[in-house]
Amino acid sequence: MKDSPQNWLQRIQSAFTASAQLLAPRPAACLLCGKPQNEARSAANYNHAKLTTRLRQSLCGACLSAIPWLTRIACLKCGRGIPCEDCIRSPHRPFVCNRSAVHYNQAMRAMLALYKYRGNEQLAPLLGDMLLPTFEAMTAEISRRFSTPSGRRSKAKWRIADYWDAVTYVPVSEERSIDRGFNQAEQLASHIAQRYRLPLMHLLIRSRHSEKQSFKTRSERMRDTKSLFSGNSAELRMLHTYALSSLGRAQPSRKVIRVLLIDDIFTTGSTADACSEQLNRHAEHPLEIYVLTWARS
Numbered sequence: 687m688k689d690s691p692q693n694w695l696q697r698i699q700s701a702f703t704a705s706a707q708l709l710a711p712r713p714a715a716c717l718l719c720g721k722p723q724n725e726a727r728s729a730a731n732y733n734h735a736k737l738t739t740r741l742r743q744s745l746c747g748a749c750l751s752a753i754p755w756l757t758r759i760a761c762l763k764c765g766r767g768i769p770c771e772d773c774i775r776s777p778h779r780p781f782v783c784n785r786s787a788v789h790y791n792q793a794m795r796a797m798l799a800l801y802k803y804r805g806n807e808q809l810a811p812l813l814g815d816m817l818l819p820t821f822e823a824m825t826a827e828i829s830r831r832f833s834t835p836s837g838r839r840s841k842a843k844w845r846i847a848d849y850w851d852a853v854t855y856v857p858v859s860e861e862r863s864i865d866r867g868f869n870q871a872e873q874l875a876s877h878i879a880q881r882y883r884l885p886l887m888h889l890l891i892r893s894r895h896s897e898k899q900s901f902k903t904r905s906e907r908m909r910d911t912k913s914l915f916s917g918n919s920a921e922l923r924m925l926h927t928y929a930l931s932s933l934g935r936a937q938p939s940r941k942v943i944r945v946l947l948i949d950d951i952f953t954t955g956s957t958a959d960a961c962s963e964q965l966n967r968h969a970e971h972p973l974e975i976y977v978l979t980w981a982r983s
């Protein structure tokens with residue numbers, strides 16, 4: 687059959703429509719579940735006003751609304767959402783407090799595993815972004831301690847960077863860092879440091895490789911963890927030189943060097959304890975250590 691001009695025109699039109707469909711931007715797949723992002727977006731109930739654009743654009747609505755943000759804190763020391771026996775048992779910890787962004791539930795375990803064990807490094811900035819609201823809230827808590835005598839917070843614009851001297855992280859053993867190719871805690875720390883223009887310092891050294899912590903009892907864990915870390919004296923000296931030269935400029939009443947220690951998960955706090963003890967031991971000037979973790983288990 688010979689093509690009539692109408693048939694020919696129709697064919698061109700349908701070919702054009704097909705190629706236009708191919709060229710149209712497709713919704714990107716959610717980095718967690720792999721579904722097109724706009725599919726579940728309408729079902730999303732974002733309870734968190736401070737999601738970054740990157741988070742909104744990388745995860746689908748269902749995955750976003752499944753994030754168990756830890757916004758209500760029951761234990762002011764370790765940042766747990768429920769009252770906490772660990773802190774009652776040992777109220778004197780070498781750090782000021784811990785705050786975590788999320789509860790470590792099944793979904794968060796899966797998210798961390800994708801990043802940490804399956805090497806999906808695209809997730810690193812997302813996990814870093816998830817820390818931001820918690821870090822800002824923690825800094826706001828500190829800023830409230832520097833209120834004006836009338837009890838009202840100073841109206842002067844406060845900068846997050848004024849409250850911190852350095853960001854550091856829990857180091858992993860060399861074997862693990864070679865296996866994995868990265869240290870998740872260092873990546874999270876670097877994310878915070880870049881975002882707020884804070885110095886990222888390597889204040890701790892991991893002395894040896896530890897067995898998997900999850901198979902151990904609480905007391906085995908604590909005994910083991912104690913000898914895992916030591917202070918990096920060269921970096922600590924640099925911190926003191928740097929911090930002492932600027933201390934008191936932003937907050938004249940501040941007499942301590944304030945350090946942010948970052949890790950992925952806070953379980954019993956034995957790692958945070960061991961790291962903070964080492965930092966304090968090597969400090970020539972009093973340190974105030976705050977712990978920021980991605981998840982509280």
Ligand SMILES: [Zn+2]
Binds near residue numbers: 719720745749750
């Ligand atoms: Zn998803």
Ligand SMILES: [Zn+2]
Binds near residue numbers: 764765772
């Ligand atoms: Zn606690």
